[in-house]
Amino acid sequence: MQHERLLLGEAKTPERLARPAFTLATPLRELVQAWWIARKDLAIELRTKESVNAAGAFAITILLMFSFAFDPTEAENRAYFGGLLWLVFAFAGALIFNRGFARELPNECLDALLASPLSPSSLLLGKAISIFAMLVLVEFASLLVFGVFYDVRWWRHAGPLAGVFLLATWGIAVIGAVFGALTVNLRLRELMLPILVYPVLIPLLIAATELSGTLFQNQPFSSDQLLWVRLLIVFDVVFTALAAALAETILLN
Amino acid sequence: MRDRIAIALAGAAAGLLAWNLYKMFLVLPDEAMQGPIFRILFFHAPAAMVGMTGYFVALVLSILYLSSNQLRFDALAASIIEVSLVFSLINIVTGSIWARIIWGVWWTWDYRLTSQLVCILIFAAYLMLRRGIDEPTQRARLSSALCIFGCIDVVIVWKSIEWFRNLHPGPVLSIRTGGGHMDPAYERVFYWNLLALLLVGISLVLIRTRQEATAREIDSLRRLAHAQ
Numbered sequence: 258m259q260h261e262r263l264l265l266g267e268a269k270t271p272e273r274l275a276r277p278a279f280t281l282a283t284p285l286r287e288l289v290q291a292w293w294i295a296r297k298d299l300a301i302e303l304r305t306k307e308s309v310n311a312a313g314a315f316a317i318t319i320l321l322m323f324s325f326a327f328d329p330t331e332a333e334n335r336a337y338f339g340g341l342l343w344l345v346f347a348f349a350g351a352l353i354f355n356r357g358f359a360r361e362l363p364n365e366c367l368d369a370l371l372a373s374p375l376s377p378s379s380l381l382l383g384k385a386i387s388i389f390a391m392l393v394l395v396e397f398a399s400l401l402v403f404g405v406f407y408d409v410r411w412w413r414h415a416g417p418l419a420g421v422f423l424l425a426t427w428g429i430a431v432i433g434a435v436f437g438a439l440t441v442n443l444r445l446r447e448l449m450l451p452i453l454v455y456p457v458l459i460p461l462l463i464a465a466t467e468l469s470g471t472l473f474q475n476q477p478f479s480s481d482q483l484l485w486v487r488l489l490i491v492f493d494v495v496f497t498a499l500a501a502a503l504a505e506t507i508l509l510n
Numbered sequence: 511m512r513d514r515i516a517i518a519l520a521g522a523a524a525g526l527l528a529w530n531l532y533k534m535f536l537v538l539p540d541e542a543m544q545g546p547i548f549r550i551l552f553f554h555a556p557a558a559m560v561g562m563t564g565y566f567v568a569l570v571l572s573i574l575y576l577s578s579n580q581l582r583f584d585a586l587a588a589s590i591i592e593v594s595l596v597f598s599l600i601n602i603v604t605g606s607i608w609a610r611i612i613w614g615v616w617w618t619w620d621y622r623l624t625s626q627l628v629c630i631l632i633f634a635a636y637l638m639l640r641r642g643i644d645e646p647t648q649r650a651r652l653s654s655a656l657c658i659f660g661c662i663d664v665v666i667v668w669k670s671i672e673w674f675r676n677l678h679p680g681p682v683l684s685i686r687t688g689g690g691h692m693d694p695a696y697e698r699v700f701y702w703n704l705l706a707l708l709l710v711g712i713s714l715v716l717i718r719t720r721q722e723a724t725a726r727e728i729d730s731l732r733r734l735a736h737a738q
Binding site: 435439442443444445449452453455456457459460463481484495496499503506507 | 624631654663675
């Protein structure tokens with residue numbers, strides 16, 4: 258069976274270049290590295306505007322199309338606005354995180370990044386930060402259009418709404434970065450990404466929908482709904498920690 | 511040897527299932543509130559338990575693969591997830607039949623039901639991901655990572671009846687409630703059927719693992735032939 262072990266990569270391979278030992282400064286160094294990656298991606302996006310423009314236009318188109326499905330001016334339909342908005346962000350987000358790692362494929366940029374002294378977790382975190390920034394931008398633009406089209410005065414609850422949006426968007430960004438990295442070298446990348454991402458996102462989308470829907474109906478959070486806030490926080494913390502822990506597994510070939 | 515164990519386990523499972531069916535349909539009376547449909551619980555909940563146990567075992571095997579790089583752990587995890595997915599589907603279908611009789615609808619968007627459906631979608635995606643990757647180590651690495659992420663939803667399925675207000679009934683087994691929710695005679699049959707389904711699951715995993723090992727051997731020989 259030795260030939261099988263050798264061909265399937267189980268046999269011993271040369272050790273990779275040793276990374277610096279973990280010290281108290283490591284998390285800070287990783288954050289700085291992540292910021293470099295995010296800054297690079299945001300600078301590219303600022304010049305090309307390929308992801309934000311596409312996602313923004315797509316989000317507004319879906320908002321327009323939903324208005325054919327039901328009458329947005331009827332008061333009882335306000336209960337669905339939270340869900341509607343998060344579906345829009347989830348679909349538009351796919352356009353952003355699909356580009357996250359795919360952007361690095363031409364000219365073997367991903368291999369160059371992986372060969373650099375950057376740690377895989379800071380690379381993944383940096384991608385999550387840039388996806389987060391782009392998503393927030395698209396969400397803000399969509400929210401402005403949503404307020405006008407659907408006659409929702411969301412700014413009355415701008416504080417809690419911002420909290421919900423930031424928590425949920427970070428979750429989407431982390432999951433988007435993880436699965437963008439996981440599928441980047443696959444033949445069926447565009448096909449596999451939504452199949453993998455959306456089921457994992459569903460608990461987060463339910464929580465965000467419940468909380469946003471309540472705010473759009475001008476109601477305060479009940480004690481039951483604080484459970485959704487906790488779920489958002491736990492989701493963000495657990496997935497960020499898992500993403501950092503599994504970054505090397507996901508990224509390195 | 512493995513074949514003999516699989517056959518022995520399958521035989522034991524068949525015998526136990528036959529005995530359980532006899533007890534369910536010919537010995538136990540109908541449940542006072544729900545009538546004869548209550549018997550579906552003997553398959554519905556044990557199927558969910560076997561499925562969830564399978565996902566957690568697959569989680570451990572995925573972590574073992576990532577720490578050791580031994581493909582047999584990955585092959586075992588994939589086999590277990592395939593079998594667990596079948597049990598999760600049995601759980602959803604039997605639950606749907608029960609819901610049609612008791613609630614009057616096939617499906618309701620209850621958190622327990624939704625999270626179980628999400629769980630099925632995640633692990634179906636796991637199997638699709640495996641089919642989409644030809645290179646065995648890359649397939650093992652990425653699917654192990656996905657299994658770890660997917661198991662977070664398994665925790666949500668498990669705890670959803672405690673965390674959220676649900677239409678789905680809460681815990682009824684005496685090990686979780688301290689007793690008083692289910693007749694001891696019913697509970698005994700429930701545990702025997704859980705054991706029977708567990709034996710069915712283990713024998714299916716043994717058969718599937720053997721197929722997976724054969725597929726790996728063929729794959730490695732094919733690669734060797736191409737390399738020469």
